[in-house]
Amino acid sequence: MYLASRLRAFAGAAALITASAIAHAQAALPNVVILATGGTIAGAGASAVNSATYSAAKVPVDKLIAGLPELSKVANVRGEQVFQVASESLTNDNLLTLAKRVSALSKQADVDGIVITHGTDTIEETGYFLTLTVHTSKPIIVVGSMRPGTALSADGALNLFDAVNVAASKDAAGKGVLVVMNDEIHTARDVNKTVNIKTEAFKSQWGPLGMIVEGKNYWFRAPVKRHTMQSEFDIDTITALPAVEIVYGYQSVPSTAIDAFAKSGVKAIVHAGTGNGSVADRIVPVLQKVRSDGTIVVRSSRVPDGFVIRNAEQPDDKYDWVVAHDLRPQKARILTMVALTKTNDTKELQRIFWEY
Ligand code: DAS
Numbered sequence: 001m002y003l004a005s006r007l008r009a010f011a012g013a014a015a016l017i018t019a020s021a022i023a024h025a026q027a028a029l030p031n032v033v034i035l036a037t038g039g040t041i042a043g044a045g046a047s048a049v050n051s052a053t054y055s056a057a058k059v060p061v062d063k064l065i066a067g068l069p070e071l072s073k074v075a076n077v078r079g080e081q082v083f084q085v086a087s088e089s090l091t092n093d094n095l096l097t098l099a100k101r102v103s104a105l106s107k108q109a110d111v112d113g114i115v116i117t118h119g120t121d122t123i124e125e126t127g128y129f130l131t132l133t134v135h136t137s138k139p140i141i142v143v144g145s146m147r148p149g150t151a152l153s154a155d156g157a158l159n160l161f162d163a164v165n166v167a168a169s170k171d172a173a174g175k176g177v178l179v180v181m182n183d184e185i186h187t188a189r190d191v192n193k194t195v196n197i198k199t200e201a202f203k204s205q206w207g208p209l210g211m212i213v214e215g216k217n218y219w220f221r222a223p224v225k226r227h228t229m230q231s232e233f234d235i236d237t238i239t240a241l242p243a244v245e246i247v248y249g250y251q252s253v254p255s256t257a258i259d260a261f262a263k264s265g266v267k268a269i270v271h272a273g274t275g276n277g278s279v280a281d282r283i284v285p286v287l288q289k290v291r292s293d294g295t296i297v298v299r300s301s302r303v304p305d306g307f308v309i310r311n312a313e314q315p316d317d318k319y320d321w322v323v324a325h326d327l328r329p330q331k332a333r334i335l336t337m338v339a340l341t342k343t344n345d346t347k348e349l350q351r352i353f354w355e356y
Protein backbone atom coordinates (compact mmCIF):
# COMPACT_ATOMS: atom_id res chain seq x y z
CA MET A 1 0.00 0.00 0.00
CA TYR A 2 2.73 2.40 1.06
CA LEU A 3 4.79 1.67 -2.07
CA ALA A 4 1.78 2.09 -4.32
CA SER A 5 0.97 5.46 -2.76
CA ARG A 6 4.62 6.55 -3.06
CA LEU A 7 4.62 5.48 -6.73
CA ARG A 8 1.37 7.39 -7.34
CA ALA A 9 2.85 10.47 -5.66
CA PHE A 10 6.02 10.15 -7.73
CA ALA A 11 4.03 9.69 -10.95
CA GLY A 12 1.98 12.76 -10.05
CA ALA A 13 5.10 14.80 -9.34
CA ALA A 14 6.71 13.59 -12.57
CA ALA A 15 3.59 14.53 -14.54
CA LEU A 16 3.61 17.98 -12.94
CA ILE A 17 7.31 18.47 -13.72
CA THR A 18 6.76 17.32 -17.31
CA ALA A 19 3.76 19.58 -17.75
CA SER A 20 5.64 22.59 -16.40
CA ALA A 21 8.68 21.73 -18.52
CA ILE A 22 6.46 21.57 -21.62
CA ALA A 23 4.74 24.81 -20.65
CA HIS A 24 8.14 26.43 -20.08
CA ALA A 25 9.49 25.16 -23.40
CA GLN A 26 6.35 26.36 -25.23
CA ALA A 27 6.58 29.78 -23.57
CA ALA A 28 10.17 30.06 -24.78
CA LEU A 29 9.07 29.60 -28.40
CA PRO A 30 8.58 32.67 -30.62
CA ASN A 31 5.03 33.93 -31.17
CA VAL A 32 3.97 33.91 -34.83
CA VAL A 33 0.67 35.22 -36.17
CA ILE A 34 -0.72 33.77 -39.40
CA LEU A 35 -2.89 36.22 -41.35
CA ALA A 36 -4.93 34.24 -43.87
CA THR A 37 -6.22 35.85 -47.06
CA GLY A 38 -7.32 32.81 -49.14
CA GLY A 39 -5.75 31.35 -52.27
CA THR A 40 -4.87 27.80 -53.20
CA ILE A 41 -3.10 27.19 -49.90
CA ALA A 42 -6.65 27.37 -48.52
CA GLY A 43 -8.07 25.55 -51.52
CA ALA A 44 -9.90 22.24 -51.89
CA GLY A 45 -10.49 19.95 -54.85
CA ALA A 46 -13.03 17.17 -55.39
CA SER A 47 -10.36 14.53 -55.85
CA ALA A 48 -6.74 13.88 -54.87
CA VAL A 49 -5.81 14.02 -58.54
CA ASN A 50 -7.25 17.54 -58.87
CA SER A 51 -3.99 19.50 -58.67
CA ALA A 52 -5.20 22.22 -61.03
CA THR A 53 -9.01 21.98 -60.91
CA TYR A 54 -10.21 23.04 -57.44
CA SER A 55 -11.74 25.95 -55.52
CA ALA A 56 -9.33 28.40 -53.93
CA ALA A 57 -10.06 30.16 -50.63
CA LYS A 58 -12.15 27.51 -48.87
CA VAL A 59 -10.20 26.26 -45.79
CA PRO A 60 -10.23 28.58 -42.75
CA VAL A 61 -6.99 29.54 -41.05
CA ASP A 62 -7.70 27.59 -37.84
CA LYS A 63 -8.12 24.41 -39.95
CA LEU A 64 -4.83 25.14 -41.76
CA ILE A 65 -3.07 25.42 -38.39
CA ALA A 66 -4.81 22.37 -36.89
CA GLY A 67 -3.76 20.36 -39.93
CA LEU A 68 -0.10 21.08 -39.20
CA PRO A 69 0.67 19.99 -35.58
CA GLU A 70 4.40 20.25 -36.36
CA LEU A 71 4.01 24.04 -36.11
CA SER A 72 3.73 23.80 -32.30
CA LYS A 73 7.37 22.66 -32.11
CA VAL A 74 8.49 25.78 -33.98
CA ALA A 75 6.40 28.60 -32.56
CA ASN A 76 3.31 29.57 -30.61
CA VAL A 77 1.02 30.11 -33.59
CA ARG A 78 -2.34 31.81 -33.79
CA GLY A 79 -4.39 32.72 -36.85
CA GLU A 80 -6.57 35.57 -38.09
CA GLN A 81 -8.79 35.30 -41.17
CA VAL A 82 -8.31 38.69 -42.84
CA PHE A 83 -9.94 37.73 -46.17
CA GLN A 84 -10.96 34.49 -47.88
CA VAL A 85 -10.45 35.26 -51.57
CA ALA A 86 -8.46 34.14 -54.59
CA SER A 87 -5.67 36.68 -54.89
CA GLU A 88 -6.54 37.82 -58.42
CA SER A 89 -9.60 39.40 -56.78
CA LEU A 90 -7.73 41.43 -54.15
CA THR A 91 -8.12 45.23 -54.39
CA ASN A 92 -6.21 48.33 -53.31
CA ASP A 93 -8.51 48.56 -50.30
CA ASN A 94 -7.63 44.96 -49.36
CA LEU A 95 -3.93 45.88 -49.61
CA LEU A 96 -4.43 48.82 -47.24
CA THR A 97 -6.43 46.72 -44.74
CA LEU A 98 -3.88 43.89 -44.73
CA ALA A 99 -0.83 46.18 -44.49
CA LYS A 100 -2.36 48.15 -41.63
CA ARG A 101 -3.05 44.90 -39.73
CA VAL A 102 0.51 43.69 -40.34
CA SER A 103 1.84 47.04 -39.14
CA ALA A 104 -0.27 46.99 -35.97
CA LEU A 105 0.70 43.41 -35.11
CA SER A 106 4.39 44.08 -35.79
CA LYS A 107 4.31 46.75 -33.07
CA GLN A 108 3.06 44.26 -30.45
CA ALA A 109 5.73 42.98 -28.05
CA ASP A 110 4.05 39.55 -28.02
CA VAL A 111 4.43 39.13 -31.80
CA ASP A 112 7.83 37.93 -33.06
CA GLY A 113 6.95 37.21 -36.68
CA ILE A 114 4.04 37.31 -39.13
CA VAL A 115 3.07 34.88 -41.88
CA ILE A 116 0.55 35.82 -44.56
CA THR A 117 -1.09 32.94 -46.43
CA HIS A 118 -2.01 34.22 -49.88
CA GLY A 119 -2.98 33.20 -53.40
CA THR A 120 0.06 32.71 -55.61
CA ASP A 121 -1.26 34.77 -58.53
CA THR A 122 -0.53 38.15 -56.90
CA ILE A 123 1.80 37.29 -54.02
CA GLU A 124 4.43 39.48 -55.68
CA GLU A 125 2.15 42.54 -55.63
CA THR A 126 1.07 42.19 -52.00
CA GLY A 127 4.57 41.30 -50.83
CA TYR A 128 6.12 44.30 -52.60
CA PHE A 129 3.48 46.65 -51.20
CA LEU A 130 4.20 45.39 -47.67
CA THR A 131 7.98 45.70 -48.01
CA LEU A 132 7.53 49.29 -49.25
CA THR A 133 5.19 50.41 -46.48
CA VAL A 134 5.42 48.37 -43.23
CA HIS A 135 7.99 49.75 -40.78
CA THR A 136 9.28 46.76 -38.88
CA SER A 137 12.42 44.63 -38.85
CA LYS A 138 10.46 41.60 -37.61
CA PRO A 139 10.20 38.78 -40.18
CA ILE A 140 7.13 39.09 -42.41
CA ILE A 141 6.68 36.08 -44.69
CA VAL A 142 4.17 35.69 -47.50
CA VAL A 143 3.42 32.11 -48.53
CA GLY A 144 1.11 30.24 -50.88
CA SER A 145 0.85 26.95 -52.66
CA MET A 146 0.42 25.76 -56.22
CA ARG A 147 -1.71 22.72 -55.27
CA PRO A 148 -4.64 22.53 -52.85
CA GLY A 149 -4.21 20.52 -49.65
CA THR A 150 -6.57 17.85 -51.04
CA ALA A 151 -4.23 17.04 -53.95
CA LEU A 152 -1.56 14.31 -54.15
CA SER A 153 1.87 15.80 -53.32
CA ALA A 154 0.29 19.03 -52.14
CA ASP A 155 2.94 21.70 -51.46
CA GLY A 156 0.99 23.92 -49.04
CA ALA A 157 1.78 22.13 -45.78
CA LEU A 158 5.55 22.22 -46.21
CA ASN A 159 5.42 25.77 -47.58
CA LEU A 160 3.46 26.88 -44.49
CA PHE A 161 5.78 24.96 -42.13
CA ASP A 162 8.77 26.63 -43.81
CA ALA A 163 7.17 30.06 -43.70
CA VAL A 164 6.48 29.79 -39.94
CA ASN A 165 10.04 28.57 -39.40
CA VAL A 166 11.47 31.59 -41.20
CA ALA A 167 9.04 33.93 -39.41
CA ALA A 168 10.26 32.47 -36.09
CA SER A 169 13.92 32.92 -37.05
CA LYS A 170 15.99 35.78 -35.64
CA ASP A 171 18.25 35.62 -38.73
CA ALA A 172 15.28 36.49 -40.97
CA ALA A 173 14.86 39.87 -39.26
CA GLY A 174 15.75 43.05 -41.11
CA LYS A 175 15.71 41.45 -44.58
CA GLY A 176 12.44 43.04 -45.70
CA VAL A 177 9.26 41.15 -46.54
CA LEU A 178 10.11 37.66 -47.76
CA VAL A 179 8.28 35.09 -49.88
CA VAL A 180 8.86 31.44 -48.96
CA MET A 181 7.86 28.91 -51.62
CA ASN A 182 9.22 25.53 -52.69
CA ASP A 183 12.12 25.50 -50.16
CA GLU A 184 13.35 28.93 -51.33
CA ILE A 185 13.46 32.27 -49.50
CA HIS A 186 12.96 35.23 -51.85
CA THR A 187 12.65 38.96 -51.32
CA ALA A 188 9.11 40.12 -52.03
CA ARG A 189 10.71 42.82 -54.19
CA ASP A 190 12.52 40.48 -56.59
CA VAL A 191 10.26 37.43 -56.72
CA ASN A 192 7.68 36.84 -59.45
CA LYS A 193 5.38 33.98 -60.38
CA THR A 194 7.04 32.72 -63.56
CA VAL A 195 5.25 29.38 -64.12
CA ASN A 196 1.49 29.00 -63.77
CA ILE A 197 1.26 25.22 -63.44
CA LYS A 198 4.26 23.85 -61.47
CA THR A 199 5.21 23.85 -57.76
CA GLU A 200 8.53 25.43 -58.75
CA ALA A 201 6.64 28.53 -59.82
CA PHE A 202 8.53 31.44 -58.26
CA LYS A 203 11.79 32.97 -59.44
CA SER A 204 13.83 36.08 -58.64
CA GLN A 205 15.95 37.13 -61.62
CA TRP A 206 18.70 38.15 -59.16
CA GLY A 207 18.27 34.88 -57.24
CA PRO A 208 16.67 33.93 -53.93
CA LEU A 209 18.23 35.11 -50.66
CA GLY A 210 18.56 31.49 -49.58
CA MET A 211 16.81 28.24 -48.84
CA ILE A 212 15.08 26.56 -45.94
CA VAL A 213 15.63 22.83 -45.55
CA GLU A 214 14.27 20.74 -42.65
CA GLY A 215 13.51 23.88 -40.67
CA LYS A 216 16.97 25.45 -41.07
CA ASN A 217 17.62 28.66 -43.01
CA TYR A 218 20.60 28.81 -45.39
CA TRP A 219 21.37 32.42 -46.48
CA PHE A 220 23.52 33.21 -49.54
CA ARG A 221 22.94 36.94 -50.14
CA ALA A 222 21.31 40.04 -48.67
CA PRO A 223 18.92 42.58 -50.27
CA VAL A 224 20.31 45.94 -51.47
CA LYS A 225 17.11 47.85 -52.27
CA ARG A 226 15.33 49.96 -49.60
CA HIS A 227 12.58 48.24 -47.63
CA THR A 228 10.56 48.27 -44.36
CA MET A 229 12.53 50.27 -41.78
CA GLN A 230 14.58 52.01 -44.52
CA SER A 231 11.49 53.03 -46.49
CA GLU A 232 10.29 56.64 -46.72
CA PHE A 233 6.72 55.29 -47.11
CA ASP A 234 4.67 54.33 -44.06
CA ILE A 235 1.36 52.45 -44.23
CA ASP A 236 0.28 54.15 -41.00
CA THR A 237 0.13 57.47 -42.92
CA ILE A 238 -1.40 56.12 -46.17
CA THR A 239 -5.20 56.28 -46.35
CA ALA A 240 -5.81 55.77 -50.07
CA LEU A 241 -3.96 54.65 -53.20
CA PRO A 242 -4.14 56.59 -56.49
CA ALA A 243 -5.38 54.97 -59.70
CA VAL A 244 -2.40 53.63 -61.66
CA GLU A 245 -3.11 51.34 -64.61
CA ILE A 246 -1.08 49.19 -67.02
CA VAL A 247 -1.26 49.10 -70.82
CA TYR A 248 0.36 46.32 -72.81
CA GLY A 249 2.52 46.83 -75.89
CA TYR A 250 2.21 44.49 -78.95
CA GLN A 251 2.04 44.65 -82.73
CA SER A 252 -0.71 46.97 -84.09
CA VAL A 253 -1.75 48.01 -80.59
CA PRO A 254 -4.35 50.87 -80.74
CA SER A 255 -4.38 53.78 -78.29
CA THR A 256 -7.88 52.83 -77.09
CA ALA A 257 -6.79 51.61 -73.65
CA ILE A 258 -4.53 54.62 -73.03
CA ASP A 259 -7.28 57.01 -74.16
CA ALA A 260 -9.83 55.35 -71.87
CA PHE A 261 -7.50 55.32 -68.84
CA ALA A 262 -6.53 58.95 -69.43
CA LYS A 263 -10.20 59.94 -69.74
CA SER A 264 -10.99 58.10 -66.50
CA GLY A 265 -8.54 60.34 -64.65
CA VAL A 266 -5.78 57.90 -63.73
CA LYS A 267 -2.75 59.45 -62.03
CA ALA A 268 -0.23 57.31 -63.91
CA ILE A 269 -0.01 54.81 -66.75
CA VAL A 270 2.56 52.00 -66.76
CA HIS A 271 3.40 51.05 -70.33
CA ALA A 272 4.49 47.39 -70.58
CA GLY A 273 6.47 47.80 -73.76
CA THR A 274 8.19 45.28 -75.99
CA GLY A 275 11.91 44.60 -75.64
CA ASN A 276 13.67 47.24 -73.55
CA GLY A 277 10.41 49.07 -72.96
CA SER A 278 9.90 50.05 -76.61
CA VAL A 279 6.85 52.13 -77.54
CA ALA A 280 5.23 51.84 -80.99
CA ASP A 281 5.68 54.98 -83.15
CA ARG A 282 1.93 55.66 -83.22
CA ILE A 283 1.71 55.39 -79.42
CA VAL A 284 4.57 57.80 -78.58
CA PRO A 285 2.53 60.97 -79.28
CA VAL A 286 -0.41 59.53 -77.36
CA LEU A 287 1.76 59.03 -74.26
CA GLN A 288 3.36 62.46 -74.77
CA LYS A 289 -0.13 64.00 -74.71
CA VAL A 290 -1.04 62.00 -71.59
CA ARG A 291 2.11 63.31 -69.91
CA SER A 292 1.45 66.90 -70.98
CA ASP A 293 -2.01 66.56 -69.39
CA GLY A 294 -0.29 65.81 -66.05
CA THR A 295 -0.50 62.01 -65.96
CA ILE A 296 2.73 60.22 -65.06
CA VAL A 297 4.08 57.80 -67.69
CA VAL A 298 6.23 54.87 -66.54
CA ARG A 299 8.05 52.88 -69.17
CA SER A 300 8.28 49.19 -68.22
CA SER A 301 8.67 46.05 -70.32
CA ARG A 302 6.57 42.98 -71.07
CA VAL A 303 9.85 41.02 -71.16
CA PRO A 304 10.12 39.19 -67.81
CA ASP A 305 13.82 39.74 -67.05
CA GLY A 306 16.45 42.44 -67.59
CA PHE A 307 15.84 46.14 -66.88
CA VAL A 308 14.71 49.19 -68.83
CA ILE A 309 17.53 51.61 -69.67
CA ARG A 310 16.65 55.31 -69.35
CA ASN A 311 16.93 57.35 -72.61
CA ALA A 312 17.70 54.23 -74.69
CA GLU A 313 14.56 53.14 -76.58
CA GLN A 314 12.90 56.49 -75.90
CA PRO A 315 14.21 60.01 -74.91
CA ASP A 316 12.78 59.81 -71.40
CA ASP A 317 14.45 63.06 -70.32
CA LYS A 318 12.84 64.91 -73.25
CA TYR A 319 9.40 63.32 -72.74
CA ASP A 320 9.61 63.59 -68.92
CA TRP A 321 8.84 59.87 -68.58
CA VAL A 322 9.96 57.55 -65.72
CA VAL A 323 11.58 54.15 -66.37
CA ALA A 324 10.66 51.12 -64.23
CA HIS A 325 14.23 49.74 -63.95
CA ASP A 326 13.99 45.95 -63.40
CA LEU A 327 10.43 45.97 -62.06
CA ARG A 328 7.82 44.04 -64.00
CA PRO A 329 4.73 46.09 -64.92
CA GLN A 330 2.61 44.82 -62.02
CA LYS A 331 5.33 45.80 -59.53
CA ALA A 332 6.02 49.10 -61.27
CA ARG A 333 2.32 49.81 -60.71
CA ILE A 334 2.61 49.07 -56.97
CA LEU A 335 5.66 51.31 -56.57
CA THR A 336 4.09 54.11 -58.63
CA MET A 337 0.93 54.03 -56.46
CA VAL A 338 2.97 54.16 -53.25
CA ALA A 339 5.35 56.85 -54.58
CA LEU A 340 2.45 59.05 -55.71
CA THR A 341 1.21 59.18 -52.11
CA LYS A 342 4.32 61.34 -51.52
CA THR A 343 5.25 63.08 -54.80
CA ASN A 344 4.40 63.49 -58.49
CA ASP A 345 7.74 65.08 -59.32
CA THR A 346 9.24 62.92 -62.08
CA LYS A 347 12.83 63.36 -60.89
CA GLU A 348 11.80 62.20 -57.42
CA LEU A 349 9.78 59.34 -58.93
CA GLN A 350 12.81 58.20 -60.93
CA ARG A 351 14.97 58.30 -57.78
CA ILE A 352 12.39 56.14 -56.04
CA PHE A 353 12.51 53.62 -58.89
CA TRP A 354 16.31 53.43 -58.62
CA GLU A 355 16.22 52.97 -54.81
CA TYR A 356 13.29 50.60 -54.24
N1 DAS B 1 -6.24 31.82 -58.04
C1 DAS B 1 -4.97 31.66 -57.39
C2 DAS B 1 -4.79 32.73 -56.31
O1 DAS B 1 -5.64 32.82 -55.41
C3 DAS B 1 -4.81 30.35 -56.74
C4 DAS B 1 -3.46 30.22 -56.12
O2 DAS B 1 -2.56 29.81 -56.84
O3 DAS B 1 -3.28 30.54 -54.93
O4 DAS B 1 -3.80 33.44 -56.39
